[in-house]
Amino acid sequence: MDNKYQRKINHQIVMPVQQFMQNEKSGGIILALAVIVALILGNSPLRYEYQEFFHHHLGFIVDGKSYLNFSFEHWINDGLMSMFFFVVGLELKREFIGGELQHIRQVILPSGAALMGMIVPALIFLLFNHGTSAANGWGIPMATDIAFALAVIYLLGDRVPLAAKVFLTTLAIVDDLGSVLVIALFYTSNISLVSIAVGVAFLLVMFIANKMGVKNVWFYAILGIGGVWTAFLMSGVHATISAVLSAFMIPADSKIPEAAFISRLKKQLHHFEETQSNDVITLEKEQVEIISKVKETSKGAVPPLQRLEHGLHPFVAFCIMPVFALSNAGINFIDMDFSTLFASNVVIGVLLGLLLGKPIGILLSTWVLTKLKLGNISKTMTWRQLVGIGFLASIGFTMSMFVTALAFTDPTNIIQAKVGIFSASIIGGTIGYFLLRSTSHHSKKTNVL
DSSP: OHHHHHHHHIIIIIHHHHHHHHSTTHHHHHHHHHHHHHHHHHTSTTHHHHHHHTTOEEEEEETTEEEEEEEHHHHIIIIIHHHHHHHHHHHHHHHHHHSTTSSHHHHHHHHHHHHHHHHHHHHHHHHHHTTSTTGGGGGGGGOOOHHHHHHHHHHTGGGSOHHHHHHHHHHHHHHHHHHHHHHHHHSOOSOOHHHHHHHHHHHHHHHHHHHTTOOOHHHHHIIIIIIIIHHHHHHSSOHHHHHHHHHHTSOOSOSSOHHHHHHHHHHHHHHHHHSOOOSSSSOOHHHHHHHHHHHHHHHHHSOHHHHHHHHHHHHIIIIIHHHHHHHHOOOOOSSOOHHHHTSSSHHHHHHHIIIIIHHHHHHHHHHHHHHTTSOOOOTTOOHHHHHHHHHHTTOOHHHHHHHHHHHOOOHHHHHHHHHHHHHHHHHHHHHHHHHHHHHGGGTTTOOOO
16 A cells, blocks of 8 residues: 555656656746735835845854855845856856857857847946946847756747757857856956965866866865865955856766776676575665666766766756745836936846847847858757847846946936846747747748758
């Protein structure tokens, strides 16, 4: 009876949850739900308690002096989000080694689209805010939210050709890299060269260990968090940059090569087959030991980089990103003074930067590069689908909200930027979805070239 009940739970609860978490679009769905919950809390009778909660401080006080004493919101943006950027760094390194960014010829088109898709939105923002105190927000409309954008395109399933999904994925990856560089170069303050030197020293130790063949994940975790992250946090350079740099130090080769893995596994399986079994449902001690060896062998065959990426991705997608949304997306519309919403051009700059700048930059770059024969688009894609991809790229939620927290200290500017981000992301995502959905049946009739 117990086994039957357990099988029923596995079939009706555990397996559906596992399948949902493994689905590409699930992270975007959970993130969207977190945004909705944040908006509800931000406009409920509990809105003041909700806002105050994230302003509580957590840190150390020794002899009356505070150390690492930051608000919950700061810990989320600089601490938890570092893990998000760490996974981004792991993905980038994997893509450079054996993915979409491996062959230059294949990435010229989406890379050029990503670059112009960042430059044009920034120029549009500056067009409206140049010479004002809000001009520092030019980096806000530059980023694409890869989780939301891919969630929308995967909702369309087979309606969208694989080439379009690959194009958007590559574009978003390059966009992430560009955003990291922008944060590192332009959104830092009060730089401590001593702390940076300490962080770089820890990175050097990780690099040398990598080259010497050290594969222990805990070794890199201790140096990455206790050394690199802490040093960069104290340096003035945004701590999330340390996460990306640390990710690039993680070994991408496995402890056990593929050929050796296959050979060992065959021997272990053969040994398991020859081991005398019993007549009960439990295994013999020798069988359990062999299975443990199989697990250890399999673990050693997976590169630390991919093991970390695979292990951390669900935690980032289903815990860190929703927490970030809960702490940053709860705009209070009830108490908002709408007369100040358009007191500056921040809203219009962010809105038009994302909603128009992204599609214009992507389409313009693609058209120029194809005319110059520097890149080719798959014949399964149409110009209309490319426009749809351009509008999906205008979904800038996560990274745009993150840059907002770095660019502005004025609460009014922060609210204005968030309203622009929300508006552009919703409108752009909706237009992109329906464009791709309505043009799917045209893909065989008209190609891009």
